[in-house]
Amino acid sequence: MEHKLSYxxxxxIRNWLKSRRINYLDIQEELTDHFASKIExxxxxxxxxxxxxxxxxxQGFYPNRFKxxxxxGSFFKNFGLWFWEIKKIFTTPKWLSILLIGFVFIALFxxxxxxxxxxxxxxxxxxxxxxxxxxxxAESFFTKAKTKNAGYITLxxxxxxxxxxxxxxxxNILGDSLSKPFELLIYLSVIYTFSIAWVKLxxxxxxxxxxxxxxxxxxQ
Amino acid sequence: MATNQLIKGSLTTIILQLLSQHSQMYGYxxxxxxxxxxxxxxxxxxxALYPALHKLEAEGxxxxxxxxVDNRLRKYYKxxxxxxxxxKEKVNELEKFISSIQAMLNLKMA
Numbered sequence: 001m002e003h004k005l006s007y008x009x010x011x012x013i014r015n016w017l018k019s020r021r022i023n024y025l026d027i028q029e030e031l032t033d034h035f036a037s038k039i040e041x042x043x044x045x046x047x048x049x050x051x052x053x054x055x056x057x058x059q060g061f062y063p064n065r066f067k068x069x070x071x072x073g074s075f076f077k078n079f080g081l082w083f084w085e086i087k088k089i090f091t092t093p094k095w096l097s098i099l100l101i102g103f104v105f106i107a108l109f110x111x112x113x114x115x116x117x118x119x120x121x122x123x124x125x126x127x128x129x130x131x132x133x134x135x136x137x138a139e140s141f142f143t144k145a146k147t148k149n150a151g152y153i154t155l156x157x158x159x160x161x162x163x164x165x166x167x168x169x170x171x172n173i174l175g176d177s178l179s180k181p182f183e184l185l186i187y188l189s190v191i192y193t194f195s196i197a198w199v200k201l202x203x204x205x206x207x208x209x210x211x212x213x214x215x216x217x218x219x220q
Numbered sequence: 221m222a223t224n225q226l227i228k229g230s231l232t233t234i235i236l237q238l239l240s241q242h243s244q245m246y247g248y249x250x251x252x253x254x255x256x257x258x259x260x261x262x263x264x265x266x267x268a269l270y271p272a273l274h275k276l277e278a279e280g281x282x283x284x285x286x287x288x289v290d291n292r293l294r295k296y297y298k299x300x301x302x303x304x305x306x307x308k309e310k311v312n313e314l315e316k317f318i319s320s321i322q323a324m325l326n327l328k329m330a
Binding site for chain 2: 004005006007010026027029030031032033034036037038041060061062
């Protein structure tokens with residue numbers, strides 16, 4: 001029967017990687033899984049103790065390779081990743097749909113702030129936002145897809161926040177353009193697309209950090 | 221056993237080909253599959269595999285997602301739409317290259 005490693009044993013691998021200065025969280029977690037799988041396989045085949053299997057698993061591992069390739073927490077690294085995310089959006093046809101969703105999203109949420117197509121409206125946009133938020137929150141409690149939904153909730157919340165920040169800034173910069181809501185919506189949709197790339201990056205980092213913390217707390 | 225230098229140039233193609241045959245794979249699974257298919261001739265090290273995977277991800281050829289499996293995080297890789305096209309191209313490219321090398325070796329032997 002295949003032996004599965006305990007929380008403490010997994011934590012031992014993680015601490016060993018940290019001691020080898022593998023500080024970048026994504027790499028650290030991926031290598032933890034790699035060595036854990038390797039140890040489990042060794043233990044299943046040769047019935048070794050964890051310590052002996054771990055020593056065997058890490059033979060031929062050169063952490064320097066990872067230090068060179070991944071600059072932990074570097075500003076330029078994060079900035080580069082943001083551009084990769086943006087590049088990913090613009091190299092596939094989905095950028096058009098994201099832009100369109102952004103356009104519709106902002107148009108709906110802006111109804112009570114700007115006059116759309118010359119018609120003043122007091123449409124309660126917050127109702128749409130909170131309804132979506134509650135539906136996603138409820139779904140995350142009743143389904144197994146917590147990671148995905150937590151991502152959507154963060155994305156939705158951040159987009160809403162971004163939306164008001166940008167609207168406030170644009171209100172002050174553009175002034176007269178507010179009387180041309182169509183132009184304003186175009187500006188906001190473009191900014192929204194760039195924001196999505198940034199938020200997507202933050203979500204992936206936050207979720208990984210969240211799960212690492214969760215696993216860490218379970219071991220205490 | 222094949223040397224690291226021989227594998228180096230074709231590792232990304234090997235990864236893309238494996239992912240085109242499997243809907244999703246994680247790092248250690250890839251190393252084991254390579255070992256199994258090559259009957260132990262090719263061993264992919266952590267230091268070669270993960271930088272290659274992350275480069276392919278950054279180029280938009282791979283999509284990823286993370287799951288909690290057996291008390292730890294596991295990152296799964298799968299081909300993106302763009303990656304599916306590139307995988308075919310790369311495999312064709314490598315096949316042509318291997319035939320050329322084969323032809324050259326046969327020529328020398330004859």
